[in-house]
Amino acid sequence: MATADVISSEAFVIPSSNSFGQPFRLYDAESVRRLTVEDFYRNNHINQTYSFALDMRGKYLGLDRKEMSIWECCELLNEFVDESDPDLEEPQIEHLLQTAEAIRKDFPQEEWLHLTGLIHDLGKVLLHQDFGGLPQWAVVGDTFPLGCAFDDAIVHSEYFKDNLDGNNPRFNTKNGIYTEGCGLDNLTMSWGHDEYMYQVMKLNNSTLPPQAFFIIRYHSFYALHHGGAYTRFMNDFDREMMPWLHTFNKYDLYSKSNVIIDVEKVKPYYLSLIAKYFPKVLRW
Ligand SMILES: O[C@H]1[C@H](O)[C@@H](O)[C@H](O)[C@@H](O)[C@H]1O
Ligand SMILES: [Fe+2]
Numbered sequence: 716m717a718t719a720d721v722i723s724s725e726a727f728v729i730p731s732s733n734s735f736g737q738p739f740r741l742y743d744a745e746s747v748r749r750l751t752v753e754d755f756y757r758n759n760h761i762n763q764t765y766s767f768a769l770d771m772r773g774k775y776l777g778l779d780r781k782e783m784s785i786w787e788c789c790e791l792l793n794e795f796v797d798e799s800d801p802d803l804e805e806p807q808i809e810h811l812l813q814t815a816e817a818i819r820k821d822f823p824q825e826e827w828l829h830l831t832g833l834i835h836d837l838g839k840v841l842l843h844q845d846f847g848g849l850p851q852w853a854v855v856g857d858t859f860p861l862g863c864a865f866d867d868a869i870v871h872s873e874y875f876k877d878n879l880d881g882n883n884p885r886f887n888t889k890n891g892i893y894t895e896g897c898g899l900d901n902l903t904m905s906w907g908h909d910e911y912m913y914q915v916m917k918l919n920n921s922t923l924p925p926q927a928f929f930i931i932r933y934h935s936f937y938a939l940h941h942g943g944a945y946t947r948f949m950n951d952f953d954r955e956m957m958p959w960l961h962t963f964n965k966y967d968l969y970s971k972s973n974v975i976i977d978v979e980k981v982k983p984y985y986l987s988l989i990a991k992y993f994p995k996v997l998r999w
């Protein structure tokens with residue numbers, strides 16, 4: 716394996732504000748990104764319905780769109796800026812490296828967690844033309860379960876008033892189609908980069924540990940891991956995995972900055988990890 720070439724060996728320090736001088740995840744703050752982000756969530760909350768999510772699973776989980784390596788996918792993300800994010804305006808490949816390198820500072824031995832940082836947002840490749848160029852509202856942003864009532868802990872929950880599922884008596888009760896303790900695995904989540912990437916890893920037989928799969932699948936479920944909503948659906952396995960998601964979230968969120976990482980410098984290290992946990996070419 717290539718020797719670890721960490722950018723800096725100091726511990727990762729949580730910055731007191733994002734690169735726009737605002738606290739992180741403050742969706743109402745006046746900033747250059749506020750209107751873009753709010754517009755994003757309006758579209759997202761109106762259009763993410765239970766039937767839409769099922770539809771997208773059917774369309775994308777056959778993984779018959781493209782064949783490429785993990786690193787090729789990282790490079791495809793170079794052209795995208797995430798419209799749902801109040802804290803970052805850099806291309807997504809930078810966010811991947813910022814997350815992974817921040818984790819590396821505090822957990823130098825946990826190489827699986829470095830790689831989890833690198834790949835956690837690769838599902839955003841659904842924005843690319845080769846994948847039909849899905850609109851941002853169908854790919855990024857926080858996720859939430861469909862088939863039960865929308866919780867107020869979800870960002871901009873006011874926009875759910877125009878979501879058709881809100882008028883459907885099957886879906887609009889507290890638990891809707893689910894039972895308490897059913898396990899997160901049984902929830903149909905809003906469609907986006909989390910579920911897609913989780914399935915890509917699974918269907919391509921990644922050898923990453925279960926914690927990595929759990930982190931990637933639920934990292935955008937802020938209403939749960941940040942807001943404490945929907946915990947009634949968790950089972951023992953979910954509770955066992957949760958501390959890792961909390962650990963990961965610190966680096967995913969607070970590493971967002973305008974300090975750019977030199978891709979070529981860190982590439983050899985990440986290529987060595989990819990070779991260890993993934994086939995050379997994956998189906999997407
Ligand atoms: O705006 C961000 C971004 O889209 C992230 O990739 C996602 O994981 C977060 O949940 C979301 O708030
Ligand atoms: Fe994400």
Ligand SMILES: [Fe+2]
Pocket residue numbers: 810814835836967
């Ligand atoms: Fe992220």
